[in-house]
Amino acid sequence: MTDGGPPAPRADTTRRAPRWSVNPPVAYGASAAVLLAGLALVTAHPAFALLALPLFLAVAAGVDRRPRRGSEVTVSTRLSPDRDGSGVGYEIAFRLPEGVEGVAILLNAADDRSHRFAADRATAGRLAGTIPITHSGPQEIAEVFYSLLGASGIALTSPDPGPSSSRLIPAPRLRMESLPMPHRVFGITGAHGSTTPGDGGEFRDVALFTPGDRLRRIDWKATARRAQVPGELYVRRSFSTADAIVVLVVDDRDEVGADVTRWAGAKGGVTTSTSLDLAREAASSLAAAYLAAGDRVGFRDLAGTARSVEPGGGTRHLERLQSTIATIAPTGEPVRSVRTPIVPASSLVVVLSTFLDEQAATMAITWASTGHRVVAVDVLPEPELQSATREEQTAFRLLMLERTDRLDGMTASGVERIRWDSADGGAVPAVQLRLLSRPRRMR
Structure with missing residues (x-):
């Protein structure tokens, strides 16, 4: 790396001495050679010996070139952002001992796909590609398994695990020009x-x-x-x-996608944005916009899994917020917080939640009743019911009726609402925030 250049991406590396075993077809071939040689001796026909000779020579050549016991295989994986920002580029490098001719590779990628391919010794020195990324937050990007093939196919190894590379994917940020303000602003200076x-x-x-x-x-x-x-x-x-004080409160107790049939916890990859993807995007965008305007921004989460960030300003504070927002992840089974998070007086409280239960809505109403200006950001993806059964559709309608009643109760209590959905396009959240940023009477 040259002075002043970007740092090289770190590599995830494994070193392992594989366990070799005879390739079954080779074992069968050696057995056939022995059988043919025995027939030649018993029947005194040299034709059987001539048939057995090539098999003996192939086995002998392979045994002579077999990898030494205890020799290690080094596998390293490097990840770097893709040029167009749509995914993560990977580079897998194998350092193979003498006597290895090929590698069979299984790559489990973050897009919930498994890629199987084989490479010769030269190609295995550098394998590169791109993995598309759909979600933000902590996730496993690439997991490698491999099996080695010895010279002439005489020996092979059982599948061994290679490096598993996990990264923290930051959420994308949308540009916001007009932002709502608290009812009152305090501070020595500001905008x-x-x-x-x-x-x-x-x-x-x-x-x-x-x-x-x-x-x-x-x-x-x-x-x-x-x-x-x-x-x-x-x-x-x-x-x-x-300056204004803005507190972002993210409901990270659970995570749901657009497919309603998966809301009960069905396993499998989700190819569309989830509620936490939208929450991370909204929180990152709002934090960057408010800090760029000279305001102070803090962070709270309802599940208590991410660290709280007290209100502050500046570039380093933005980096702290972005890294904290990127770490929020669902806790599995939704939990109930013991108490409402404490926010500074006269703050603008932005609550990001799906509002599928009453806890986030109750907290928003509580903050509004104590004099805070509260903006509720609805991050529930647009539901999809194509594969839902009749029972699931009925349960969904009942859940949405309760949710609509909950949202109406928040509005009646003075909580302002916007909807954040990437399917609507990047300009829609900005337009909704501009409507909320119209001048208000000072209290």
């Missing part, structure tokens, strides 16, 4: 006007000069008009500017 007297904001009034006022604030025209006695001065006063 938003506040109702607190100070510097940097809009005009407030003209008042008599008092100790502590800056000389540059003296309004000489107002002084000339209003001064009654010599030495009386008037200054222009303004409101201060402040």
